[in-house]
Amino acid sequence: MNTFKSACILCDSNCGIELEIEGREITKIKPDKSHLASQGYFCQKAGRLNYYQNHNQRLTHPLKRMPDGSFEKIDWDTAAKEIAAKLIKIRDEQGGHSFAYFGGGGQGNHLQGMNGGSLRKTMGSRYVYSSLAQEKTGDFWIAGKIFGRQDSHITADGLEHADLAIFWGCNPWMAHGFPHARNVLNDLSKSDKRKMVVIDPKRTKSAEMADLHIAVRPGRDAFLLSALLALLIKIDGIDTNFIRKWTTGWDNVAERFLKINIESYCDYADVPLSELHILAEWIKATDKITFRHDLGLEQSLHSTLNCYLEKLLIIATGSFGREGTNTFHSTMVPVIGQSSPEADGSYKFETKVTKMIPIAGIYPPNILAKEIDSDHPERVRALWVNSSNPVTSVADTKALKEAIGNLELLVTVDVAMTETARLSHYVLPAASQFEKWEASSFNFGFPSNYFHLRKPVFEPTGEALSESEIYERILLAMGETIPILSEEKYPMLERKVRLALYPLYMLTRRFASANKEAVIAAGHEKGNHESLGDALFAKILEGPVKFSEHKYEDNFSSKWLKHEDGKFHLEIELLLNQLDHLQIELADNNELPDSMILMAGERRAYTANVIYRNPDWRRSDSLGALQIHSEDARTHGLENGGRAICKSAYGQIEVSVEYDDTCRRGMCSLPNGYGLLYQKEGDDTEKIYGPYLNQLTGADHCDEFAKTPFHKNIEVKLEPL
Ligand code: SF4
Structure with a gap:
């Protein structure tokens, strides 16, 4: 051992x-x-x-799909040559825009996914589809408008010191999302002085621990958020000093909120006015407030507007840039970037079919089927999927599967034989995260931020390779090279390690040069090294490291506040118009739908992303039950533990039913991470384990601007089976 x-x-x-x-x-x-x-x-x-x-779907050899749909093992050289020839043909005949890249990072693979950039460059393509654009691009776009950069990202690291923690549309007990989440929740819950508020239609574990749980009606968060802002303005609960010093546009923004009928908005959100008053008074009375939101806001109706309203709350209450409040954070590996328009307002890399603009350098998976399945001459013809499984994770599985049939080339690089891999022309086996050098790029710490480069624990399975080696083979076959760390400088590192770590080395140098003070404050010094970046990289090679230590005042520096005047620009006319439109929506749509609202993709005790394929990993909830209030269930004739059909406008699935009175009336919930094909030991054939959520979702049921799918608000009908 x-x-x-x-x-x-x-x-x-x-x-x-x-x-x-x-x-x-x-x-x-x-x-x-x-x-x-x-x-x-x-x-x-x-x-x-x-x-x-270890599971029976690990990929061990490169595979090529045969005309009858079966797969044959091929050797790496043949795979690289054949794929390279097809890529070159598509690029040279159709242009770089016909190549799209999906994934590359995420929880599947972080560090090694960076090597995909070399392939995109060789193909002349900027079309990166990312799961992040199923959640957060609305938020990134707002950051671009308010802070001047789409990658000036706000963290909730201040929760540990907050006197009032407000969780909107998230259940950190199950989904975490900030360091030591359960310890932070326990501390908040036990404290007599500090308060915790959870706004969620379901009484989750986090909501049970809160001082106040507001069970907003699904899809009505924008009404509640705007009513809260209006009430804060009315009771002088905003931080006028902060607003005067650091913002522009507040007066025009505030004017729009003055038109809001707080009582009717609360009513529409089905929240007692008294609860909104309690929350507003707590906000007014508290100096250190940290807000944390997640998919409950981002994937609900009015997604981008919700995120805008949350940012306005943070800024208007001055809950920013101090201990116990929201802050920016440094980033060692930039997962996102900035997408800026040309001088005439157009975007160079707008997609060809749906005319979607990039946000933070990425594109929403929601448009991918349309970009492929089109007779547009400049459609997507080749798709490269790295450590992602769009066939299960993108809305409207059926449409995407049909679109994939029209691709001239689909290559999947993955650890396992996923649902997407099965439709691919070539499947390339990647080493698992414990079989290669790997790191996480999600470093959201402030003021201290940490990075952990991990060494492999095992040799790769079968003929699997790390992504850097895979990309090197493909690029060499295309007549290109891939950069590598110099052997002279790093003689102690094997060639494949020097290949894998080159992008990280470059990023470390860039980071140290741009954040010299923070790197030195984290305890690093140039010493005998060529540069501060080299010194930091040497420490990274040793194991977990604190790579930056910022000061709170840095939050107000040009590092993150990129507008020339150094201020938060609060006025976003497009979203203020949407805010005004809420009044029309309320007037037009005061009837509740007679169908149930499904909140799809709940995080539970044994849900994770889809990299766990063997369903036996779960110790509970093996069926991924549809949870529903017992009275709603009885109304629909559903028995506790029974089976039911869950039907949306896009499709239907079979589910098992669990009575759960923590759900508010009118809603039900299904978990994320299920619906994968697997053949368990002793099973005769493969079967789908648990709810395959994206058979219920539609790509057009999404935020009109960022195209974020409304997974938290799907109208469904339930029938007993
Ligand atoms: S899922 Fe893993 S990384 Fe996330 S909190 Fe649990 S142990 Fe930590």
């Missing part, structure tokens, strides 16, 4: 873990108490990581 240190790969906390290994099995997983960032924190999900590392 051997023991190794590594990190959990299931959420952006990436807690440090200690693995006990026997042969190729992970036999025990413990939290790593010595880990600089997580300090011994972890949750029950990490203990099951052997189910990710």
Whole structure:
């Protein structure tokens, strides 16, 4: 038995873990108490990581799909040559825009996904479709307008010191999303002085711990958010000093809120006015407030507007840039960027079919089927999927599957034989996250921020390779090269490690040069190294490291506030018009739908992203039950533990029913991470385990601006089976 240190790969906390290994099995997983960032924190999900590392769908050889749909093993050289020839033909005959790239990072693979950039460059394509654009691009776009950069990202790291924590549309007990989430919730819950508010249609575990739970009606968050802002203005609950010093446009913004009928908005959101008053008074009386939102806001109706209203709340209450409030954070590996228009307002890389503009350098998966399945001469003809499974994770599975049939080339690089891999022309086996050098790019810490480069624990399975080696083979076959760290400078690193770490080395140097003070404050010095970046990189090679230590006043510097006047620009006319439109929506639509509202993709005790394929990893909720209030269930004739058909405008699935009175009336919930094809030991054939959510979702049921799908607001009919 051997023991190794590594990190959990299931959420952006990436807690440090200690693995006990026997042969190729992970036999025990413990939290790593010595880990600089997580300090011994972890949750029950990490203990099951052997189910990710070892299962019967691991890919071991490059595969080529035959005309009859079966796959044949091929060697790496043949795979690289054939794929390269097809890529070159498509690029040279159709142009770079006909090539699109999906994924490349996410929880699947962070560090090695960066190598995909070399392939995109060779193809002359900027079309990166990312799961982030199923959630957060509305938020990034707002950041661009308010802060001047779409990647000036706000973190909720201040929660640890907040006297009032406001969680809107998130359940951190299950979904985490900030360091030591459960410890922070426990501390808030136990404290007599500090307060915690959860706004969620469901009485989640986090909501149960809160001082105030507001069970907003699904899809009505924008009404409640705007009523809260209007009430704060009315009771002088905003921070006028902060607004005067740091913002522009507030007067015009505030004027729009004065038109709001607070009472009728509350009524429409089905929230007692008294609860809104309590929340507003707490906000007014508290100096240190941190807001945290997640998919409950982003994937609900009015997605981009919701995120705008939340930003206005943060800024108008001055809950920013101090201990215990929201802040910006540094980023070692920039996951997103800035998409700026040309001088005439057009976008150079607008998509050809749907005319979607990039936001933060990425495109929404919601438009992908239309970009492929079109007779437009400049449609997408080749798709490269890296560590993603769009066939299960993108809205309207059926449409995407049909579109994929029209691709001239689909290549999937993955650890497992996913639903997307099965439709691919070529499937290239990637080493798992415990079989290669890997790191997390989701470093959201402030003022201290940490980075953890992890060494492999196992040799790759079969003929699997790390992504950097895969991309090198493809690029060499295309007549290109891929940069690599110099052997002279790093003689102690194997060639494949120098290949894998080159992008990180370049980013480290760039980061250190742009954040010299913060890197020095984190304890690094140039010493005998060529540069401060080289010194920091040397520390990164040793293990988890604090890479930046910022000061609170940095939040008001040009590092993140990019408008020339150094201020927050609050007036976004497009969204203020949407705010005005809420009044029309309320007047036009005061009837409740007679169908139930499904909130799809709930995080539960045993849900994670879809990299856990073997359903046996779950210790509970093996069927991914549809949870529904018992009275609603009885109204629909559904029995507790029985089966039901859940039908939307786009499709239907079979579900098992669980009575759960933490759901508010009129809504039901299904979890994320299920619906994968798997053949368990002892099963005769493969079957789908749990709800396949994207058979119920439609790509056009989305935010009109950012195209974020409204997964938290799907009208469904339920019938007993
Ligand atoms: S799932 Fe998230 S919080 Fe839980 S152990 Fe893994 S990284 Fe940590």
